[in-house]
Amino acid sequence: MRNIWTISRREYRHYFTSPIAYIAALLTLLTVGIYFVVIIYYTANQSYYSNTAPGIDIVIGPLATVFLFAAPALTMRLLADEQRMGTLELLLTTPIKDGELVLGKWLGAFLFMLTIIAATLIYPIVLNKLTTPGIDQGVMVSAYLAIILLIAVFLAIGTAMSSFFSNQFAAFFATLAVLILFWWLIRLPTFIIQNESFNNILNYLDLNGRFNSMLAGSISISDVVYPISLTALGLFLGAVAIEIRRWR
């Protein structure tokens, strides 16, 4: 536990000296900010025709899309760079377990992402002031839980990819590919295949569908269990990849 914390603390601090992390944070906050302002402005002008106030989904929705690219950018160097710089040899000859290393790396990135997400908490506060009778607190909790679970998965997949490659860019694109698969592509076959049980499996695996239902405020057990298992699987594969690297 202590080793995980030591690794993640270094990683978390590293993000504050890394240009990529700043760009990712800037991109995230800028996108969400622009989106927020435009939607509020648009809704205000349209309020004559409609009486639905914008909900928390106008913040969390675009956040997910930006994270699809920000997460691979943040995780690509986690283990790939250690391999390239030779510091992996250092870490693997200190008395820490491979799993602790991978978990610590992921946790550092996760904490950094949580910091960015925490910065977006200003929007629900503003939204609450702007709308009457304020935003639905339950939906807000559900939406934030959704984005936190989603980023946990994204970062775990990124950490695993980073352990497979010693080239950061290979890790970036491999992560992006897997994320796009789970985010967009996985439910597409359901439109042409008529087999119901097969489609049920694909719908179960689809991150986007689960995310959207949580964004609307409905949570099922599997909405929470699935991302957590996917995160665990990613981290497990990352640890296995490090172990395999030793044997090669």
Place this chain on the structure above:
Amino acid sequence: MIRATGLTKDYGSRRAIENLTFEAKQGEVVGFLGPNGAGKTTTMRILTGYMPPTYGTAQVAGFDIISESIEVRRRVGYLPETVPLYPEMTVFEYLKFMADLRHLPNGDDLVDAALDLVQMEKRADGYIANLSKGMRQRVGLAQALLHRPEVLILDEPTIGLDPAQVVEFRNTVRDVGKERTVLLSTHILSEAQQLCDRVLIINKGKIVAEDTPENLQSRLVGAKQVLLRVKGESDDLVSIVAKIDGVQNVKLHPDGALEFQFEPGADVRPAVARATIEAGYDLLEFHPIELSLEEIFLQLTQDNARKAR
């Protein structure tokens, strides 16, 4: 203490090291000597728990490198060939990070002590990115010494250091080596000669010789060789020296110096010196010629190559 038994490592179909068996005791500095690609780094990586061997086993500080890898890693200080540093950290931050990973209770004190040992205490708050190659090497050594390990494994530790730094570095290693086991690799033979109590010569994954630097020399050179230089012409001296009992193979160098051999045990040097002076020559130089480890090494590796053919 290091005890390796039958270590073998295959990278795919290529055998990097084959059946290495050796020992290094406490208080001993053992040198691993060999050309690039001989298997030095592979062996060290196995001993430090970085990777397991394909066959064979080893005990380091009393623990098995495979089944008790974490215990081994606790007790080993390792400086890999490419010094593993984080350029964006300060020297102190980096060493503190390593101290935390090793759960050292008085981390700050140990970091200060290690920095003191490698004479980097003035650069503790400087960023690693701004350090010279030699300083980085020293920070790497501080990292290896940080937890006062029982066993110290250094892979080509003096590469990239300037001559003054090399001398400093050797002194540090010699001090540390008094109470610990030190295994260091080098392809600079004079370094092994100066630093090591024992030398293992490794070539193409096999140990070709193992002995103290002095014994290796005498084992390879049957007869002792001596160089003699006098003031002025020395042509006539050849016959004078050659007449002395036990003197063999007198040769005259183009620069006027004389070289001769004698069997160990029948020391003819006093007789030669006396004869030279009695013949009226002014003696300028009179010293044994030692085969350098370079020559020993060439001899050994060539012998092996010949046998293999």
